[in-house]
Amino acid sequence: MNNFASAATDLVKVYGSGATAVRALDGVTVGFRPAAFSAIMGPSGSGKSTLMHCLAGLDTATSGAALLRGTDLTRLSDTALTRVRRDRIGFVFQAFNLLPTLSAEQNVLLPVTLADRKVDRVWFERLVEVLGLSSRLSHRPSELSGGQQQRVALARALVTRPEVVFADEPTGNLDSRASADVLGLLRQAVREFGQTIVMVTHDDRAASHADVVVRMADGRVVEAVAA
Template sequence: MRTEQAGSTPVASRPAVAAVDLVKVYGSGDTAVRALDGVTVGFARAEFTAIMGPSGSGKSTLMHCLAALDTATSGRALLGGTDLTRLGDRVLTKVRRERIGFVFQSFNLLPQLTAAQNITLPLDLSGRRPDRELFGHLVGVLGIGDRLKHRPSELSGGQQQRVALARALVCRPEVVFADEPTGNLDSRSGAEVLALLRQSVRDLGQTVVMVTHDPNAAGYADRVVLLADGRIAGDLDQPGPDRVAAALQQLAAAR
């Protein structure tokens, strides 16, 4: 289900995903925590964006609200022309399954399923058949063709994350959200996963939004959005690790 707004911005120029005056408050009264404080930001199609900031800055909360994994207190979370904040739970489940891909630090693979079954799981749940050409392309690019019959316990961490990435991409989602995707990987496996995310943007036109604390990981992105205290605190185009690290140091010094 795609709920488009009449008279809205043409699809080609519309951000793939956006926040408009997004507020998220946890708790109430004296113990209330304002995790997001009126965030407005858009993420372009076919672009790799990293969200960064100090611990507690709201970066994971922003991603969870944009990915319909958490509910905003006020404001809007937009997926293309669909206002996620206006949808009920049943429709949100369908949107997450069909229009959003997820790659998380903990892989989130089902241990009883093979790698191939884990990859096609979102399609199976929505009653859709896999695009065999895309499936074969992803498996080949990710180098897991000889591991498809193996279960997660028989795969290395890097292989599990590759399976998780294939699962995120096989549905042709409008956006892939990656939450610390290299956090449980060694440096070599992490670099390979980041390069594959970069390649999905370049070769497949995929939109990727990644939360990370690592300047080296952010260096793979086209853009870095900086958060501090639940607000946008900076925006870097074509970032490099040194530039990102310097920006983070400035944020820390200003707190």
Template sequence: MPGEPPSSAAAVRAAGLTKTHGSGETAVHALAGVDVAFARGAFTAIMGPSGSGKSTLMHCLAGLDSATAGSVWLGDTELTSLRDDALTRLRRERIGFVFQSFNLLPVLDARENIVLPLQLAGRRPDPAWFDAVVARLGLRERLRHRPAELSGGQQQRVAVARALLPRPDVVFADEPTGNLDSRTGAEVLDLLRSSVRETGQTVVMVTHDPIAAAYADRVVLLADGRLAGEIDAPTADSVVSALRGLGA
């Protein structure tokens, strides 16, 4: 029921989530009463045709956009009831982000970009965890390089490290391989997959790519702002077939 906290198995959950743009006859319902939960320690992909509401759903789940109605819970915290300052703190301390455009600060080197969210939260990185993340992402020799001195794949690795370092409740990835070639994209997806398998991280990814979605444990399908099904243990072929059924 909307307003109720999620079960302990859910890292993030939406109940009756509605997002409407405009009003009256011109109203557009980007989300129309979505009920969905994302398990802790799992990798879930959100997919659907263009305009299905997948990015809107992720932005509402991550507290980047406000809902018109319904509730979003991060663990036992209801995001949709928080004031802006509390929501900002929650995003900084409990949510990690990986975007298609990397969103690195060009004047900072890789190390400074990685630790920036922790610094903004007034926290120091755990040296052992920092070293482990940097080693896993192959960034040890790149920490003093600025973004302009890094390849696209290296920049996205820095973005993944930045998202993982605070040990967030959830990492939200919005088309994380969209600006990468297929080989580099596969490396980034492997890193997200291994962060789930090896450290119990929860990852929720929006993608239009069936091959990327096949790295996930589960695919949630949206169409016209509504939940349209899901696929457990997806393969690229099963995703393509499901999307065809939605008219994508």
């Protein structure tokens, strides 16, 4: 599994205990290629979001391994895991999760600011230009459309040049035109920046933009096919 950017090996996640225990992941083994756009699909309760959260270090597995370029996140201390999430992983969420009091530029640069690092202005300028945000950097989230807010969230996820970007239903709050724009930008991030993207979605149209679609049911992977 070391050849994959992100991978699960015999991953199990159980919520609760005893008679009320729910086995959200039931021995999942799957890998996601670097510099590719992968989609995870499945009905509600299939385990797709739980898998992504474990792979991204947002949730702890009951057993098995969650690998990021060979690093097993399940074996890291809380401090080391926080550092990995900050430095090596990007996140894009359905609800955008932008800070309302900050400008678009401040929101994009937030991961760099929190890490107390110097901003790579060349990379930042290229990123906002490709994402069409150059004229919106002084605007606050309330002054942006939903599609523009998701562009800011994507720029924030990419600004640290993470090894993997995890996107959880990134088009769920967008209309069809904005959804198509965001999916095109995710595709572009793979093509132009060599970014690895793993997206959870319930939408077949969104999944059609991916290179590979992993389908889940009842906590297991039932299919992994080229889109």
